[in-house]
Amino acid sequence: MGSTGIKRRGIMFVLSSPSGAGKTTIARMLLASDPAITMSVSFTTRPMRPGERDGIDYHFIAPEVFDAMHRRGDLLEQATVFGHRYGTPRRPVDETLRAGRDILFDIDWQGTQQLKHSARADLVSVFILPPSWAELERRLRSRAQDSEEVVLRRMAKAADEMSHWPEYDYIVVNRQVDESVASVTAILAAERLRQGRQIGLPDFVTSLSAER
Amino acid sequence: MGSTGIKRRGIMFVLSSPSGAGKTTIARMLLASDPAITMSVSFTTRPMRPGERDGIDYHFIAPEVFDAMHRRGDLLEQATVFGHRYGTPRRPVDETLRAGRDILFDIDWQGTQQLKHSARADLVSVFILPPSWAELERRLRSRAQDSEEVVLRRMAKAADEMSHWPEYDYIVVNRQVDESVASVTAILAAERLRQGRQIGLPDFVTSLSAER
Numbered sequence: 322m323g324s325t326g327i328k329r330r331g332i333m334f335v336l337s338s339p340s341g342a343g344k345t346t347i348a349r350m351l352l353a354s355d356p357a358i359t360m361s362v363s364f365t366t367r368p369m370r371p372g373e374r375d376g377i378d379y380h381f382i383a384p385e386v387f388d389a390m391h392r393r394g395d396l397l398e399q400a401t402v403f404g405h406r407y408g409t410p411r412r413p414v415d416e417t418l419r420a421g422r423d424i425l426f427d428i429d430w431q432g433t434q435q436l437k438h439s440a441r442a443d444l445v446s447v448f449i450l451p452p453s454w455a456e457l458e459r460r461l462r463s464r465a466q467d468s469e470e471v472v473l474r475r476m477a478k479a480a481d482e483m484s485h486w487p488e489y490d491y492i493v494v495n496r497q498v499d500e501s502v503a504s505v506t507a508i509l510a511a512e513r514l515r516q517g518r519q520i521g522l523p524d525f526v527t528s529l530s531a532e533r
Numbered sequence: 534m535g536s537t538g539i540k541r542r543g544i545m546f547v548l549s550s551p552s553g554a555g556k557t558t559i560a561r562m563l564l565a566s567d568p569a570i571t572m573s574v575s576f577t578t579r580p581m582r583p584g585e586r587d588g589i590d591y592h593f594i595a596p597e598v599f600d601a602m603h604r605r606g607d608l609l610e611q612a613t614v615f616g617h618r619y620g621t622p623r624r625p626v627d628e629t630l631r632a633g634r635d636i637l638f639d640i641d642w643q644g645t646q647q648l649k650h651s652a653r654a655d656l657v658s659v660f661i662l663p664p665s666w667a668e669l670e671r672r673l674r675s676r677a678q679d680s681e682e683v684v685l686r687r688m689a690k691a692a693d694e695m696s697h698w699p700e701y702d703y704i705v706v707n708r709q710v711d712e713s714v715a716s717v718t719a720i721l722a723a724e725r726l727r728q729g730r731q732i733g734l735p736d737f738v739t740s741l742s743a744e745r
Contacts, residue, residue, distance in 0.1 A: 448728075454737050484741045491726045494734065504726055511723035514703045514716055516660075522706060525666050529696045 329520045331418040332512055333440060335426045335433050338449035339479030341460040343495040348427055350502045358423040361414055367405035398435035430485035445512045447505060448489035452496045541732045543630040544724055547638045547645050550661035551691030553672040555707040559661060560639055562714045570635040573626055579617030610647035642697035657724045659717060660701035664708045
């Protein structure tokens, strides 16, 4: 085909949204359909919830272990949410990007800001919004395991989180999950086609420009 | 749905490529599948080719008419190629963009540069590349109506045109036409989801940010 398999550095692909906007479902569907992107697994000090698996949903660790990683500079970003700590380990991210694979980050606006500053890598950020307040509240209340206090606290946090939508590169309103997955897939496909980020350009092309 | 149908200004979507890279086929397939984008029809002083239709492929006009339009500032971009003049009329473009519709431009690197400077609008540019030199030559030779001299001249022009690929936002290598149409469609879909360009954001979202 004339392709020489030129290496590229992977894209850091950030999905943020308030809790209840459907981001986790969208992320899972994207990961299932695209073998070229993997999930960044965060470390957290919060207790494991029913159905979660250590090392897959999060790495569940003790607060002292988290503090030690943080002090050593092993975290690309970290935040405290409702008294629990969350952080992204630096090494697996660097290794994945260097191998030319993309990484999906499921982090909040604080994490996104820190990632932009601490990582010199190529970051693309997408904010997932619920279609309406009423729909968001309905989704938050449908988690039977949560108390009214937790729901209200989460609504307040959602409003704060959503106020940061203008800081993101792309905005997807999650009306229909299939449509939203298609949108996020299109964004990732387009970003891979950006000039300077492309893999496998024919040799004669790269030689045609004095700029490279 | 909570959507208020917020108006947006359309995107100027530029496709450039050397002659023979398959851009025209890609443009036609994109236009056929996406009712939200229309083609910008250029004015030209070159003779009509067999199969072309006036007002659809180009507006075919006399050199004096072209000069008058150019002098009045009615052209967003214009270029002379092989002794013939080509130009994009300003008014239909402005009207389409103001109506919130996107426009596809099939222009070369010179036209793209001029469009960037003369139009203050939102421009997204895509360069279509052939998979190899050999394939490009094969495609240029398959146009039976052209003489050897025309083919050689077009090969030289193709090399010049392709040297400008790093000036474009996106690069699509046209190996398979269906794949390339999917790529161009993804780029357009993603660009419509860019923050600040989105239509139909829920009201509660825009009110959540002090930045707007």
